[in-house]
Amino acid sequence: MIVRIKAFARFREIIGSENTLDLDEGTPVLGALKNLSAGSKDFRDACFDREGTIASHVVLMINGKRISGRDRESMVLHDGDELAIFPPVAGG
Amino acid sequence: MLSCDELERYHRQIMLFGEAGQEKLKSARVVIAGAGGLGCPVATYLAVAGVGHLRIIDHDTVDRSNLNRQILHWDMDTGRAKTESAGKKLQAINPDIEIEEARVRINEETAPGLVRDTDAIVDAMDNYPTRYLLNHLACKFGIPLFHGAIRGFDGQVTTIIPGRTACLSCIFPKAPPKEIFPVIGVTAGIIGLIQANEVIKYLLGTGELLENRLLIWDGLHSILEEINVERDQSCIECSQLQSDPMEKVK
Known part of the structure; x- marks a missing residue:
């Protein structure tokens, strides 16, 4: 199945604004994001905690x-879904 | 009652919303929490618009590393209290308004007295613990909170009307990790001006506010996007507030 990843802010800097992933049916959100982090340490560091x-x-x-x-x-993703990921910013 | 000087100063915007609108701005009290990257543009544009009373809160002094974005602080102000530095410029920009300098750290003891008597709270802070405290008081006292935050070329902004919109805790239940954030001054300017625009619309009762809408600015690609947000029915801050403030009046 094809899932679209829409990234904002820091995530966009790392992986670009829109990505498509070809995933197995029934892949959960965690699986999709692990898939992205496999190709990018920066993404993994920004998206996941130490655990x-x-x-x-x-x-x-x-x-x-x-x-x-x-x-x-x-949560399980389905073909054609768009998964958006947004890291709030903190500065002022 | 507007003076002749005020009628002249605000002529171009009185064309927009009339003397009655200008009177609303003149009688308003707005607290700006933080005189940094966001606080400087917010305060500047609320001052020139004629918001009658601005309370500027900041405990810090001006550092040279602030000068790339904190436009009310100049090279000669290094080492000076930010409230004093900002206050002097704002008063020079518009001598017809009152500027109150509050050089104090915002905490649970000081914050209630700083925000309780105001019509609007501007979140120009650089950390979430203080933002959550402002959000708590906004919900407690029923005062709108104008949230903004920045990092690098990115920014986010929304308007929180307690009881009517998602509050800060609904939108961001967990704070991002603390960091020394990279930033370019224009990001602070863009987000700060949207916050100021929201405050002015709220005080005038005109236009459409960023209610339940989180605006996200991507300066690297020049894209402004919107995420719909909604109240969390289990929110510790706002779930007990009435959904429609007008119900209190009925």
Whole structure:
């Protein structure tokens, strides 16, 4: 299946604004992001914490709808989905 | 009542929203939390617009490394309190408004007294713990919070109306890690001016605010995008607030 990754801010700097991933049916959000991190240490450092879970401050959306809570990593993606990843910025 | 000088000074914007609108700005009290990259453009444009009372809060002094973006602080101000540096420039830009310099660290003890009597709180901070404190007080006192944040060429901005929109904790339940962030001054200018524009629209009661909309600026690609956000029904800060403030009036 094909999943589109839409990246914002720092993530966009690392992987570009839009990527498409060819993933196995039933791949969860965590799997898609691990796939991206396999090719980029910078992405892995920015997206994951030391325990290998998606950093808690990273905002995730599937087809424009925010996903949150503990089960967000295990949410299954479907063909044609758009997974958006946004790291809030902190400076002022 | 506007003076002859004020009628002349604000002539071009009175054409937009009338003397009644200008009176609204004149009678408004706005607190700007932070006199740094965001606080400087916000304060400058609220001052020239004629917002009657600006309270500028910052405990810090001007460092040379601030000067690439904190446009109210000049080379000669290095070592001076940011509130004093900003206050002097703002008063020179517009002598018809009141500038209150609050050189104090924002914490749980000081913050309530700094924001309680104001019409709007501008988040021009550089860290989330203080932002969460401002958000808590905005929700507690029912004062709108105008959020902005920057990093590098990126920025984000939204308007929080307690009880009506997602609050900062709904949008960002977890803070990003603290860092010494890279930044170019234009990013602070762009995001700060959107915040100032939101404050002015709110005070005038005109236009459409960034309610439940997080605007994301990508300066490297010159792209402005929007993410819809929504209230978290289990939010510790705002879930108990009435969904429609007008219900209180009925």
